[in-house]
Amino acid sequence: MFITLLILYYAVINSIGFATMAIDKRKAIKHQWRIPEATLLLVAFLGGGIGSWIGMHTCHHKTHKWKFKIGVPFSIVLHIGAILYLMTYFK
DSSP states (O other): OHHHHHHHHHHHHHHHHHHHHHHHHHHHHTTOOOOOHHHHHHHIIIIIHHHHHHHHHHHTOSSSOHHHHHHHHHHHHHHHHHHHHHHHHTO
């Protein structure tokens, strides 16, 4: 049950991570109100790092900003470490 909920959580949060990058890129092109960078990074650190990273590279968005070049991959490593810890703890 725990694993199922964890998989569901990561599926949803990574979908949100991808969507926020895509939406922000579209808004940037149209010169509209943007999603704050802090929000984009928060989504990544809440577990949406893989979706955010895929969104960054698919949409060519925020790929040159150091906060995102370092922060998003760091969030991925952080969550992989947390998952591995939980897998050994709940074994």
